[in-house]
Amino acid sequence: MEMAQELHVLAVDDSHVDRKVIERLLKISCCKVTAVESGTRALQYLGLDGEKSSMGIDGLKVNLILTDYSMPGMTGYELLKKIKSSLTVNDAFILVEQESSVLSKIPVVIMSSEKILPRIDRCLEEGAEEFLLKPVKLSDVKRLRDFILRGEGDDNKETEKNIKQVCSRKRKFQDDLATQSMLSAVVTVHDIELSSPESSESQQPLSKQSKIG
């Protein structure tokens, strides 16, 4: 089975806590993440700030930009406008490339803890794909991922299915691996101390008690 490529998401948020959370949400959803703290940094990464960036956009293609709305300096809205109106030198050389290679075509999603309708309208009008209310949930991220997958590549359905399968298998493998090494460690201790072995059930961490839907 062909290994599906992971989506690469550029996350922009001035809050360190929120960056940590969004990174985790994206990693669980099997996305590569680049998290930056400001619109300026995001533009640098995308090579849009006029300066030469060591990261070529062709080398690390971004499939989705997820940005907070309220940030000091450049707001998420301003960042959105800059991206949607961007015309880079790359555009001139794109002949038979996929449409999504063009920076301005990269979907941008705005996040905010405030549900202000005029704000939402303004962002959507400017070309934002969606507006997410914070705190962002795993279901939001998965939905976004699936949406992006549907828009990427020719074999959309196959790619989408592959990524979902690989993603759930990967998580299970990591879980099994960690559980196994933990269990064997416990068994070793018990062998030495000759006490009765604990059942494997009691090894389940609290987080396993409530599985996400």
Add this chain to the structure above:
Amino acid sequence: MENQKKRQAAYMKRSLLDQGYLDEQFIHLEELQDDANPNFVEEVVKSYYTDSARYVRNIELALENGPYDFARLDNMMYQFKGSSSSIGARRVKRQCSQFQEYCNAKNIEGCRNIFQEVKQEYDTLKTKLETYFQLLQQKCYYREHMI
């Protein structure tokens, strides 16, 4: 022994939720943990308290002497409230909202008073979460010493 600690931790979490210290966002964060990332929530909470200390300090300074920049106060509180919301700190978040209302009303005394409440909830939650994470760590004794 381990089952007892696990039960205590679960009981404490239930209690924190019932008393409104935490909301479902905390549960959502715990659901992001797995065997490969067992301490994610504790790390996020630690980050929260490290990062937000700055906001608390700056708000405190801004409340001391006039002229009072209510827009700036509101902005600082907005950021602090956002982080609090991200970890599910329900009571802290509620006091933050109250503070913002006093900002809008340009009521400095109101702001000062409510900020004392904010700090109290913030500190109380910190202590409770430290206890909670300690209870969780206890059951990882074998993991820490053998791996």
